[in-house]
Amino acid sequence: MKYLLVFCLFVAGVLAKHEIYDGHAVYQVDVTSMDQVKLVHDFENDLMLDVWSDAIPGRPGKVLVPKFKREIFENFLKQSGVQYKLEVENIKEQLELEDQLLAAAAAKSNSSRSRLSFDTIHNYEAVDAYLQELAKEFPNVVTVVEGGKSFEGRSIKYLRISTTNFQDASKPVVMMQSLLHSREWVTLPATLYAIQKLVIDVTESDLINNIDWIILPVANPDGYVHTFNGGRLWSKNRATGYMIANFCVGVDLNSNFDVNWGTASSSNVCSDIFHGRSAFSEPETCVIRDIIAEHRNRMSLFLDIHSFGSMILYGYGNGVLPSNALLLHLLGVQMAQAIDRVKWSTNKDYIVGNSFHVLNSASGIASDYAMQAAAPFSYTYELPANRNNSSWLLEGFLVDPHFIEQAGFETWEGIKLGARAAAAAAKELKKVSAV
Structure with missing residues (x-):
């Protein structure tokens, strides 16, 4: 009865929430x-x-x-x-269905003190509290860091996960982030699942003993909060001041990094790919830039988790290939194969390639910047739209609760393979440099 009451109250509260999409x-x-x-x-x-x-x-x-x-x-x-x-x-009907499915899952959620469940999508406040709780519970491994504040003043927190408190300069660093585009909810389980496997349910200790990890689950806090408050399909941040009376707001954070900035995005603030007034004009991208700068000498792998499309993409967004493009492609294929081995059979196999040649031209993107500034292996993951034999009702960015844990589990298979390979490559490079 308790679950039914919670579910009914939730549904009643969201019926009018998606009117802008009617x-x-x-x-x-x-x-x-x-x-x-x-x-x-x-x-x-x-x-x-x-x-x-x-x-x-x-x-x-x-x-x-x-x-x-x-x-x-x-x-x-x-x-x-x-x-x-x-x-x-009418997408509004699907948005209401997503609310109902997630509300029913949340009502039955088994979240405990030291973990977040993988049967629903957790809001910013829950994730923020979770990161702080992990740091208290596992102080020898986890440090929570506030990298800065968002445009609206929310904390942008990330975890440093290390058995040596990031003091061992010989250990490679892997950085991953999700929700740079706020509507891509299914990307959050990927970072939360990685945290669980590195901190709580550790079954492969080499990943934590040999590698230091930086994980930023909510890279765009303001946009993410907005998606829970009636703007479910919002992708940008919530920056104002770009137009008179703030008629249009927000910057596409994945067009705001300083690599080919402004060449394949939009100068129109009303566009979903508005690049801002300059590279790093937004506090959210400055936080990511500063993390990369702090660890540039040790960063071996950078992963920016997005959705949707079942792709692993590497730079550059203008079609120019980096000097290690062959190695990037080979590792991308290996990560994709690791995911494909455990994915739902009804989902298509991953595509691997240069982002320009697989999709279209792009500029100012996070993974390109990370590769240029620090990480020899840098990728954008595009997770699948959720699909299984019974879940063809929800489109694109919308999430069926049945896919949430699967999204985390299958993506982790690619992440851990990539982390090991990139870390090994970084160590070999150091040996060569030392000769």
């Missing part, structure tokens, strides 16, 4: 040539649509279109000879 539709767009790719991409940008995934030949894209732009969008595609399919008539 009538928004999700389209699948199929292109057959690079000319169509550019045509569709430019039109989507001009219409300031929410592109969930870019369409390229052989792989359809997804785009969210507001109700009042749907006719314009459909007419353009018809006139341009581009094939499309209406996948979701």
Whole structure:
């Protein structure tokens, strides 16, 4: 009865929460040539649509279109000879379904003092408290660090996980983060699962004995909080002051890093890929920059966890390959294979490649900056949209509770393989340098 009451109260409170998305539709767009790719991409940008995934030949894209732009969008595609399919008539209904599924899971949650459950998505406050609690419970391994404050003044906390308190300069450093794009909720279980396997349920001690870890679960606190308060599909931070009367707010944090900044993003603050007034104009990206700078001499691997698409991508976003591109690709393939071995059979295999050639041009992204500044192995993970035999109701960024633990478990298989390989490569490089 208690669970039923909690569930009913939650559902009653969220019925009107998603009104801003009423009538928004999700389209699948199929292109057959690079000319169509550019045509569709430019039109989507001009219409300031929410592109969930870019369409390229052989792989359809997804785009969210507001109700009042749907006719314009459909007419353009018809006139341009581009094939499309209406996948979701009204995304608001799916948002309400997600709320109901997660509320039911939360009502039955078995979260305990020293861990967060993997049957629901936890809010910023719960994660923040969890990090501090871990540091108290495991003081010989875990240190919680406040890297700075977000635009709205929230703490940006990360964990340093180390058996030597980061004092052993011979140990490589692995850094990973999630929720740089705030709506990508399924990325949080990946960092929380890694924390669990490194601190609470330690079954592979070499990962903690031989490597120092930095894990930042909520890289965009303000945006993440906003996604719980009616802006579920919000991806940027919540910075104001870019336009008169703050008509549009927020910067795409994954376009705000100082690597090819501003070359493949938008100067329009209303765009989802608005890059800000300058590189590192946002406090959230400055925190990440400073962490990377502090550990640049030891950082062997950087992972920025995103969704969706089942991809492991490496730089650079302008198509220029780094000098170690072959090694990057080989390790990416190995990580992908590790995930594919344990993924749900109904999910597609991971794609590995340079982000420009797999997706599209991009600039100012975190993993490119980390590679340029510190980490010889740096990747963007794009986790799958949740899919299994019974869960085809939720699209794109929306999360079915049944996939949450699986997302953490399968991603961890790739992470730990990558960490070991990157750490070994870093040690070999030191030996060569010492000769």
